[in-house]
Amino acid sequence: MAKKGKKKRKQGQDKIPRDLYVYGQVKENVSSLTLEYDPTTQQLHIPEIDPSSIRRQITHKRESKDDKVLYSAPANDFSMSLGDFAELKTRFDYLMAVDTNTLTEIHQGYRVSVCSIYVVKEPLHSLGAEIRYDHHASYIILNTDHEAKSEPIGWHLAIARSLDPLFLQSCKIGMIVDSELGKHLDINSGREPYYGESYLPPSLRFLYASSDKSATYANDMIRLCDNAATMVLDEFKRIGIADVLRHKPIEVGTALCFPVISTHPDEIL
Template identity: 50%
Template sequence: MAKKHKGAPEIPRDDYVYGHASKKTSQLTITVDPSGRIFIPELDPSSIRRQITHARKNKDDKVLYSAPADDFGVSLNPIEHLKTKFDFMLAVDTNTIRDANGPVRFNGYTASACTVVVISEPLQEWGTEIQIKPLASYLILDSGDDIKTEPLGWHLALTRHTDTPFLQSKRVGMVVDSELGKHIDINARRLPYYADHLLPNNTALVYASSDKAEMFANKMLKYCDNLAGQLLERFEKIGIGAALKASTFQLGSARCFAICHVRKPLVKT
């Protein structure tokens, strides 16, 4: 089910819901309940996703936003849709210093920065202004050969903040910008999100691109990206020697540094 999205008329957006069957089927049955919600019972419920894209010349469509859905309707705007799935939202982004040849090594370590931001008000209480607040930042120095820091950043967000009550007890949507092709299986707990860790039962991944900050989920990722970029600029100024003297904790081949900073919330409407 699809409709055109009018958010950016210069490049038309496609807003649609898709899903797939878990086994071969010869027919699909479309049903509509009294509230107008659309269901196709032959399709795997865990595969249903709301997605917003735009076409690109000689490339696959650009995915701006992709989130789990319960039915095939597209009448709700993205925020109202997420209110049906989640109670709170956070976003996680991890940037790595790279050059034309890939990740740059500093005394054998790659350098990445992970930033976690939250909207601490429940989704049902969101008004005309939304405050995006920094929750935590981490500098990650990884000596391993298989560098994949985005899932490591997700793990830091989910496991290092047990004093944030809503992360433990409410339905949480975690906005990220990588591994979109694995989101269905990760959200269904058929695939670990990091090492052998499955997502907590109260959490699901939401995809957003930080390239175009059209929707609040994209703005959350853009804010993360900006903060992580600033942290890496600071790292390049102080150097690897000073960074290695700080207090760290180990995750796999990565040495992780928790960064304390005070920053005003970003207010978005």
């Protein structure tokens, strides 16, 4: 059902004009900013800006609304000498994406969600014009707390349950998600937990991408997660909750979480 994807990195695939910019926040109140340019590296630095706050963002205009953010990721500096993917190669060794979808109806007292995870298995530095995305894991989430956000539970499953701790310690990972963008700076800097009392591992940072439109590889990757989660939810509605509850769950807070077992190499169910 959820097949592996391969995608050439192409931007501007639809006709809506996009704005690409880099922004950051000052460390403290200042009256001026200093621009420092390194001709060797072509990097542009502003000493008064907190380096952890620098982000590269792609947006488009919307009538009577704030600009739509399509992509937002940590950046090293304020220059645009590198493309978005080349810039990420300087920060991360691997990429993964996580998306969680939720049914509107309640099943036997549980709110039902599905988290799906895709990964780029090859090291980023080895990739050329194409990126291969592989389904890594999916989880059914049954929660008696109908007000709890499902996305952070999905993130926690992706980080704590689907990644080898030794891999986390030895590699830098960019994790693409599609929610809580306003909290990313605090989550990435370790000022705020991503779920409950859990903070991001030092080797992992959040990136944001919307599944609505194509702007970068990240949008295509999060869309694969969204499609996979939708297919699992469709299968859940077909087989019913009783078949899920007979399996031993992973308990995450008030949620019971069940790994989805693949029955075919190219499918998630």
